[in-house]
Amino acid sequence: MNENFGVRVRRMRLEYRWSQQELSLRSGISTPHISSIENAKRYPSLEYALRLSDALGVSLSALCDENSVLNSPKMKASPDELPLYLQNFVLNEESTPYLQAAHRMSTLPKEDSEFLQLMIDLLAERRHLLPVSAHERGVNPRLK
Numbered sequence: 001m002n003e004n005f006g007v008r009v010r011r012m013r014l015e016y017r018w019s020q021q022e023l024s025l026r027s028g029i030s031t032p033h034i035s036s037i038e039n040a041k042r043y044p045s046l047e048y049a050l051r052l053s054d055a056l057g058v059s060l061s062a063l064c065d066e067n068s069v070l071n072s073p074k075m076k077a078s079p080d081e082l083p084l085y086l087q088n089f090v091l092n093e094e095s096t097p098y099l100q101a102a103h104r105m106s107t108l109p110k111e112d113s114e115f116l117q118l119m120i121d122l123l124a125e126r127r128h129l130l131p132v133s134a135h136e137r138g139v140n141p142r143l144k
Contacts (some may be wrong), residue, residue, distance in 0.1 A: 004066040005037070005040075005043070005049070005063065005064055006037045006038040006039060006040045006042070007038070007040075008063055008066070009023075009034075009037060009038055009052055009056070009063065010038040012056045012058065012063075013038075013056070016056075020035055020038070021036045021056060023052075026055040027048075027052050027054070027055035028051055029044075029048055029051055029052065029053040033048070036054075037052075047061070049064070054100075054103060057103070057106070057107070059107065101137075105117075
């Protein structure tokens with residue numbers, strides 16, 4: 001990894017108007033560690049580099065390649081800007097896999113993203129058409 005990795009992380013973070021603490025919350029990396037990366041005092045492990053790229057919404061290769069142009073996706077500056085029901089969802093630990101999947105989907109090429117969205121819609125529609133089993137309703141079938 002070159003010395004520009006930390007500079008690119010800082011530039012993306014500042015574009016979003018995030019503090020290092022905000023990036024820390026979004027990536028799960030401590031604030032002092034992020035500071036060390038941005039100041040080229042430490043180089044991130046592959047896992048941390050992936051966490052930073054995910055949090056910043058860019059591919060790892062774009063973040064590492066000083067010749068690539070970083071285009072920051074449109075993101076809310078803070079969860080506080082979201083409606084209350086979404087803030088509660090985002091802050092719920094059980095939502096993490098769904099948020100990670102949504103983020104991965106958002107970085108796909110448009111045609112792949114549209115295909116996945118169609119599949120999700122079809123599965124959701126199918127789910128609504130299927131009868132609900134006794135187990136899903138919370139009914140003990142032996143008590144019927």
